[in-house]
Amino acid sequence: MSKGEKDVTIYDIADKLNISAATVSRALKDHPRVNKNTKKLIVKTAEEMGYLSNSFASNLRKKSSNIIGLIVPRLNSNFMADVIAGIEKVLNNNNYNLFISQSLETMTKEIANANAMLVNRVDGLLVSLAYDTTNIDHFDPFIKRQVPVIFFDRVFESDSCPQIYIDNQKAAYEVTSHLIKQGCKRVMHITASQLRNVYADRLAGYKKALEDNAIKFDESLVIINDLSREAGIQAAQQILDMPNKPDGIFVANDSCAVSCMQTLIKAGINIPHDIAVAGFNNDPMTCVIEPNLTTVNYKGYEMGEVAAKLVIDRLVNKNEFHPAHGVILRSELIVRESSTRIT
Amino acid sequence: MSKGEKDVTIYDIADKLNISAATVSRALKDHPRVNKNTKKLIVKTAEEMGYLSNSFASNLRKKSSNIIGLIVPRLNSNFMADVIAGIEKVLNNNNYNLFISQSLETMTKEIANANAMLVNRVDGLLVSLAYDTTNIDHFDPFIKRQVPVIFFDRVFESDSCPQIYIDNQKAAYEVTSHLIKQGCKRVMHITASQLRNVYADRLAGYKKALEDNAIKFDESLVIINDLSREAGIQAAQQILDMPNKPDGIFVANDSCAVSCMQTLIKAGINIPHDIAVAGFNNDPMTCVIEPNLTTVNYKGYEMGEVAAKLVIDRLVNKNEFHPAHGVILRSELIVRESSTRIT
DNA sequence: TTGTATGCGTTATCAG
DNA sequence: CTGATAACGCATACAA
Secondary structure, three states, X not given: OOOOOOOOXXXXXXXXXXXXXHHHHHHHOOXXXXXHHHHHHHHHHHHHHOOOOOHHHHHHHHOOOOEEEEEEOOOOOHHHHHHHHHHHHHHHHOOOEEEEEEOOOOHHHHHHHHHHHHHOOOOEEEEXXXXXXXXXXXXXXXXXXXXXXXXXXXXXOOOOOOEEEEOHHHHHHHHHHHHHHOOOOOEEEEEOOOOOHHHHHHHHHHHHHHHHOOOOOOHHHEEEOOOOHHHHHHHHHHHHOOOOOOOEEEEXXXXXXXXXXXXXXXXXXXXXXXXXXXXXXXXXXXHOOOOOOEEEEOOHHHHHHHHHHHHHHHHHOOOOOOOXXXXXXXXXXXXXXXXXXXX | OXXXXXXXXXXXXXXXXXXXXXXXXXXXXXXXXXXXXXXXXXXXXXXXXXXXXXXXHHHHHHOOOOEEEEEEOOOOOHHHHHHHHHHHHHHHHOOOEEEEEEOOOOHHHHHHHHHHHHXXXXXXXXXXXXXXXXXXXXXXXXXXXXXXXEEEOOOOOOOOOOEEEEOHHHHHHHHHHHHHHOOOOOEEEEEOOXXXXXXXXXXHHHHHHHHHOOOOOOHHHEEEOOOOHHHHHHHHHHHHHOOOOOOEEEEOOHHHHHHHHHHHHHOOOOOOOOOEEEOOOOOHHHHOOOOOOEEEEOOHXXXXXXXXXXXXXXXXXXXXXXXXXXXEEOOEEEOOHHHOOOO
């Protein structure tokens, strides 16, 4: 071991100042009952000696890490970036750190991530679920240890875990109704794993809108894929092969909607006149594609803030009764040219 | 404290089995010199009792966390997503965990992130610098403590920190030469903070290409901004106001290039015929904009892998001499319609 | 306001 | 192969 110098501890500071380590510890934690002058002196010498509190020891003693874990399907979306920014702001303001990981949409990796969070003893966990997660047993160890687990966006019904999300059914209802109002008679819906509330609810909202407009639900107009760019291209090809094409498409996310649109346009389809298209999420890409994509906007930043506040609240008021179990946030339909037939 | 049950420790397991805690510890760490049967028994009872190793204690004892820190300017780019995926793969295979944070392009936040990493005692640090970072003093504490710090993409010249990047000057030279070959006489360059190698080098490559083509460098054809979407729009407006417009633009990233292009097109400029445009990074957006954007591609995944391997190597071969100080990765020009005038 | 003493849960050393 | 024991560095109950 060629350690340059051994780490400075509170004992080293205590020795140097001829006081007890306890006083040093208290001073550095800004404990109220310690003499102002000695406190100042201790802080100063600690600085001078290059002291760094050993979080391992401190955590061991306090049995808490001040770290919040975050597990999301993917990091590289604008929505998730906003969520994380919101979470970070709140956590930083409350002296917590954030431990981030992504499941890449697989339950296997989600479980691995959860285990890493467990091993590293996060004080709380914020989760948005992967596509194929069928159960949430991997979060049981947290619940058993009283570590709050909070779901956001892609939630899971569970008494032990608060949930934060938007009214996906209502949003999808609005999108579909809008397409119908624009004259669409055969609206297709492209979405993802029905295991996830966000996609199941959007399908439900789509169905409800059809029903309310006296349009019979047609199973063959629903495509379930992974909403990737490639899946959008494939879906478009499938549509192009249909003898009786849809005249409207509601895609459950923007990037898939965009690649689908591109492929249709290349094949000579006029959007919105032959087929009107709408997406979901209000990704910046929606304003790059021509015609600009109609979509649903909801604020990730706010969702992140709410999630972080909620976990902190659980941590601070550990033994209190928490009535609020779910928080529903606002979303809004943004109509653009990809679906505008009537002006 | 209403802790459901106290955490199970190796002592609890030892008591139950009437053996020593030392043996339990060894068995759980798969130490070779422990009886196969007792080992099996210990592992089984640990499982049954819901034992979870206390990483605080373990880390304290071992003086290492098996956590690698990662500080990046932003998480929400495709490039960074690839980098992170590469890092994660390598780290996971080597039993390390990843602690991610973003500086949001400010040195202030970068310093805060570094401090968090320090406090949480990461074993190594991977960094891509923020726009306005003027020095790397905030990484000194790591170096002093022999914690390896490795820069990638946005690097900083420093003897103590290995660096991984692409040859930005060469890439920019190729882009600029390409535009010139397409007939551009007045190529504009839009880039960001010259504190960062990636932007300084790209400007240098741009200048070199001009020089080699006997085009005089014109200060007024260089715009330095933050390469955001908004900056792209502003730059376009500035261009539209110019009496003597450029006939080519090389933008140092794709999202700024795209918003700039959009604004120009809306104003009636024909791309590529009035102005040819090229970006940098090969973001998916480049294939959404019409005409598709010429750009430079480089593999983030690979860069992540290399960075992670390097940090692990430093950790494993702690006291060895490490000759390789920098790694330069490959990049390639991808020509698309936004810059194609000659076919 | 300060000091003393102890334990947090592991791992490593040394002895058997 | 196993056990006893001593750190690791900090925070707190209790005593002064």
